[in-house]
Amino acid sequence: MKRILVTGARGFVGRHVTPLLAASGYDVHAVTNHEPPNDLTCTWHRANLIDESQREALISAVGADALVHLAWTARPPHYWTDPENLRWLSATLELVRSFSSRGGTRVVGAGTCAEYDWSTGHCSERSTPLRPASLYGTTKAACGSVLERYGQQTGLSVAWGRLFFLFGPGDAPSRLIPSLTAALARGERACCRAGNHVRDFIYVADAAAALVALLESEVTGAVNIASGSPARIGDVARAVAEHAKRPDLLSVEPGPSQDAVVTADVSRLRGEVGWRPQVDVMARIDETVRWTLAQAS
Amino acid sequence: MKRILVTGARGFVGRHVTPLLAASGYDVHAVTNHEPPNDLTCTWHRANLIDESQREALISAVGADALVHLAWTARPPHYWTDPENLRWLSATLELVRSFSSRGGTRVVGAGTCAEYDWSTGHCSERSTPLRPASLYGTTKAACGSVLERYGQQTGLSVAWGRLFFLFGPGDAPSRLIPSLTAALARGERACCRAGNHVRDFIYVADAAAALVALLESEVTGAVNIASGSPARIGDVARAVAEHAKRPDLLSVEPGPSQDAVVTADVSRLRGEVGWRPQVDVMARIDETVRWTLAQAS
Numbered sequence: 377m378k379r380i381l382v383t384g385a386r387g388f389v390g391r392h393v394t395p396l397l398a399a400s401g402y403d404v405h406a407v408t409n410h411e412p413p414n415d416l417t418c419t420w421h422r423a424n425l426i427d428e429s430q431r432e433a434l435i436s437a438v439g440a441d442a443l444v445h446l447a448w449t450a451r452p453p454h455y456w457t458d459p460e461n462l463r464w465l466s467a468t469l470e471l472v473r474s475f476s477s478r479g480g481t482r483v484v485g486a487g488t489c490a491e492y493d494w495s496t497g498h499c500s501e502r503s504t505p506l507r508p509a510s511l512y513g514t515t516k517a518a519c520g521s522v523l524e525r526y527g528q529q530t531g532l533s534v535a536w537g538r539l540f541f542l543f544g545p546g547d548a549p550s551r552l553i554p555s556l557t558a559a560l561a562r563g564e565r566a567c568c569r570a571g572n573h574v575r576d577f578i579y580v581a582d583a584a585a586a587l588v589a590l591l592e593s594e595v596t597g598a599v600n601i602a603s604g605s606p607a608r609i610g611d612v613a614r615a616v617a618e619h620a621k622r623p624d625l626l627s628v629e630p631g632p633s634q635d636a637v638v639t640a641d642v643s644r645l646r647g648e649v650g651w652r653p654q655v656d657v658m659a660r661i662d663e664t665v666r667w668t669l670a671q672a673s
Numbered sequence: 674m675k676r677i678l679v680t681g682a683r684g685f686v687g688r689h690v691t692p693l694l695a696a697s698g699y700d701v702h703a704v705t706n707h708e709p710p711n712d713l714t715c716t717w718h719r720a721n722l723i724d725e726s727q728r729e730a731l732i733s734a735v736g737a738d739a740l741v742h743l744a745w746t747a748r749p750p751h752y753w754t755d756p757e758n759l760r761w762l763s764a765t766l767e768l769v770r771s772f773s774s775r776g777g778t779r780v781v782g783a784g785t786c787a788e789y790d791w792s793t794g795h796c797s798e799r800s801t802p803l804r805p806a807s808l809y810g811t812t813k814a815a816c817g818s819v820l821e822r823y824g825q826q827t828g829l830s831v832a833w834g835r836l837f838f839l840f841g842p843g844d845a846p847s848r849l850i851p852s853l854t855a856a857l858a859r860g861e862r863a864c865c866r867a868g869n870h871v872r873d874f875i876y877v878a879d880a881a882a883a884l885v886a887l888l889e890s891e892v893t894g895a896v897n898i899a900s901g902s903p904a905r906i907g908d909v910a911r912a913v914a915e916h917a918k919r920p921d922l923l924s925v926e927p928g929p930s931q932d933a934v935v936t937a938d939v940s941r942l943r944g945e946v947g948w949r950p951q952v953d954v955m956a957r958i959d960e961t962v963r964w965t966l967a968q969a970s
Contacts (some may be wrong), residue, residue, distance in 0.1 A: 428725065457826055462770055462819065466763035473759055505802060514822040518815030522759060525811040529754055 379403040380591070381438050381475070383425060384446030385418070386410055388546060389486065389539070392584030393444060394418050400588075405438045407447070426467050435474045442482040443475050444591060448516075452548040456490075461515040468519050476532045483523065484591045487538040487598060489576075489638060491517035500641035501538070501598040524597050535595055537587050540602035540640050544580030544660070545667040553661065556613055557668040560620040570631025571610025576602040576640040579660035582653045589651035599649060602640030605657045612661055619665040676700040677888070678735050678772070680722060681743030682715070683707055685843060686783065686836070689881030690741060691715050697885075702735045704744070723764050732771045739779040740772050741888060745813075749845040753787075758812040765816050773829045780820065781888045784835040784895060786873075786935060788814035797938035798835070798895040821894050832892055834884050837899035837937050841877030841957070842964040850958065853910055854965040857917040867928025868907025873899040873937040876957035879950045886948035896946060899937030902954045909958055916962040 380397055384390040385406035397404045398417035405419045406412075412420035421438070423430040425447050445468060449460040472483055490513030491506045492499040506521070508514045520536040527534030547554050552568075559566040578586075578601065586601045610628040617626040646652050653660075677694055681687040682703035694701045695714035702716045703709075709717035718735070720727040722744050742765060746757040769780055787810030788803045789796040803818070805811045817833040824831030844851050849865075856863040875883075875898065883898045907925040914923040943949050950957075 459770065459823070459827065462766045462823060465815075465819065466766050469759045469763050473756065508822075511819075511822050511826055514819055518762075518819050522762065522808075522811055522815050525805075525808050526756070526759060529808055530756065 379405065379438065379440045380442045380444060381405045381407065381440035382444045382446065383407045383471075384448065386413065387446055387450060388542065388544075388580055389584050389587070390446045391546070392581045393446065393587060396584060396588045405440060407434060409447075425471060426463050428470065431467065431471055432474060435471070435478055439478060440475070440480055442484075442591060443472070443480055444484045444587065445471065446486045448486065452550050456510040456512045458511070461511050465515040465519050469522060472523055472526070472532075476530060480532070482533045482591065483527070484535045484537060484587055485520065485523055486587075487520045487536045488513060488516045489538055489540045489600070489602070489640065491520065491538060494635045494638050497637040498639050498641060499600065501600060501644055520598055527596060533594065533596055535590050535593075536598045537590050537601040538598055539583055540576040540578050540600065542580050542583055543577055544664050547580070547664075552609070552612065553616055553664055554668055556616045556626070557620055557665055558672055560617060560622040560625050561669055561672040563622070563625070565625050565627070566617075568610055568613035568626065568628045571608065571613060571628035572630045572636065573609045574606045574637045574639060575609060576604065576606050576638070577612065577657055577661070578603040579653070579655070579657065579664070582655075582660070586645060586649070586651045589649050593649045595644065595648045599644045600640040600642055601645065602642050603653050603657045604640065604642035604646065605653075606637075606639040607657060615658060615661050616665050619662060620669060676702065676735070676737045677739045677741060678702045678704065678737035679741045679743065680704045680768075681745065683710065684743055684747060685839065685841075685877055686881055686884070687743045688843070689878040690743065690884060693881060693885045702737060704731060706744075722768060723760050725767065728764065728768055729771060732768065732775055736775060737772070737777055739781075739888060740769070740777055741781045741884065742768065743783045745783065749847050753807040753809045755808070758808050762812040762816050766819060769820055769823070769829070773827060777829070779830045779888065780824070781832045781834060781884055782817065782820055783884075784817045784833045785810060785813045786835055786837045786897070786899075786937065788817065788835060791932045791935050794934040795936050795938060796897065798897060798941055817895060824893060830891065830893055832887050832890075833895045834887055834898040835895055836880055837873040837875050837897065839877050839880055840874055841961050844877070844961075849906070849909065850913055850961055851965055853913045853923070854917055854962055855969055857914060857919040857922050858966055858969040860919070860922070862922050862924070865907055865910035865923065865925045868905065868910060868925035869927045869933065870906045871903045871934045871936060872906060873901065873903050873935070874909065874954055874958070875900040876950070876952070876954065876961070879952075879957070883942060883946070883948045886946050890946045892941065892945045896941045897937040897939055898942065899939050900950050900954045901937065901939035901943065903934075903936040904954060912955060912958050913962050916959055917966060
């Protein structure tokens with residue numbers, strides 16, 4: 377495995393994946409549908425992967441051994457219901473087929489914890505049913521199951537990283553940490569709903585490192601990409617308020633009983649892939665809040 | 674609902690669907706990727722639905738209210754593992770999106786009992802997990818779940834008919850009844866394996882009638898398309914041998930314990946759609962054997 381094609385390379389996760397791969401000495405070919413950055417550690421390509429001719433031209437031109445496919449519709453909160461999810465599912469299947477037919481051997485795709493039946497609470501790749509509640513989760517679950525079966529049948533090595541609750545610098549403004557931080561920085565009152573709900577949060581650069589470890593392993597099928605250190609949403613909000621030095625402006629309310637706990641079984645990630653985060657989630661939250669406050673000021 | 678587009682209209686099921694719709698007074702537009710027949714009851718179109726431009730031109734030209742989508746890769750036994758399943762999944766999602774965006778309101782798609790976890794035995798749309806064992810079943814399950822969610826979200830009315838074990842005139846030569854009939858007609862010994870296994874067999878013209886009833890109903894989501902009268906595979910084989918007047922040439926062996934029973938919960942089909950077969954499955958098997966013997970002689 378020498379030449380690696382990374383799609384969505386300018387996305388929230390992708391921007392942390394390409395530097396890790398480049399630093400490990402791989403020949404990294406990075407794809408974006410926006411203006412490529414001035415970054416000489418990768419070979420940059422500009423392509424719209426939804427477009428068949430652009431997709432085929434890219435796969436043919438790069439001739440990669442491995443594919444890290446992160447591109448998908450991802451505009452929060454619109455992506456949960458975006459009909460574009462269907463086109464990304466189609467484009468992904470065609471992309472992987474094309475990659476495989478041109479000699480590609482290893483694929484890591486980006487799944488989501490939203491594929492699982494959240495009433496289960498603790499989500500295991502082996503035993504938790506997939507029962508997505510959104511179009512996003514449904515298309516991701518469909519994509520993962522089809523690619524896994526396709527890999528088993530053709531010999532293509534396919535791993536599917538189910539990303540849990542990502543946070544970090546550059547997160548969308550509507551998400552938990554940026555929205556709270558922005559409100560408190562403006563001196564506005566902020567309310568954290570579902571404060572008693574428990575989630576597995578993972579720092580975006582850690583998720584990227586876990587995906588790279590997954591790529592370098594021989595593990596196939598679905599693997600939860602999570603910190604393994606669940607936190608209460610209210611505790612995250614309180615950490616934000618303390619760093620913003622405005623705990624007085626924060627109120628924390630309990631949420632509905634539904635989906636109260638969504639955590640990850642990380643035994644595959646730790647035991648088979650051999651990856652675990654080096655820094656505590658709460659410390660990563662501190663970093664993120666400092667970054668967000670610096671951006672706001 | 675007046676103008677109905679039927680894909681796969683020359684296929685095993687489709688050829689029974691279009692006459693039923695035409696006889697009910699609908700304006701039927703039938704699609705095939707082969708030479709259209711000389712049949713004035715429908716408006717025939719020739720198109721390869723995998724091809725985006727042909728697909729879009731068709732949807733635009735027809736402007737149908739309803740879509741019965743039966744086209745898929747279906748060459749027995751190759752279709753179980755055919756990588757073309759991925760392209761049919763993609764093409765189907767694009768077809769439905771395009772149909773919906775041009776004002777289409779009702780879709781009936783063709784699913785399969787191969788979507789279910791067969792270890793369950795009796796398969797219910799509501800409670801049996803989907804755990805397909807093949808690429809065909811995996812892509813069909815993915816397609817059904819994505820279209821159902823897409824429909825819930827957009828208001829498009831989508832039903833997904835999960836077809837059980839089809840048989841009838843025109844079935845592929847490798848399948849149970851044609852292969853046994855042909856061997857016995859040639860005076861060769863024939864062995865029925867898994868003779869103790871129980872399946873829900875449904876006559877292909879009955880399945881077509883059930884799909885039409887589903888189309889005309891307001892039922893959405895997955896619906897089992899099955900006779901509701903399970904039969905032992907060995908009893909079907911014995912019926913074939915009796916009609917072929919060569920019971921002496923048939924041996925019936927028991928199968929593995931795995932997948933011994935695959936039957937259908939037909940409460941949605943009977944209770945909500947209001948359809949049940951008018952003729953007993955064993956009588957339909959007799960008809961099929963007579964037809965197959967006539968073809969062979």
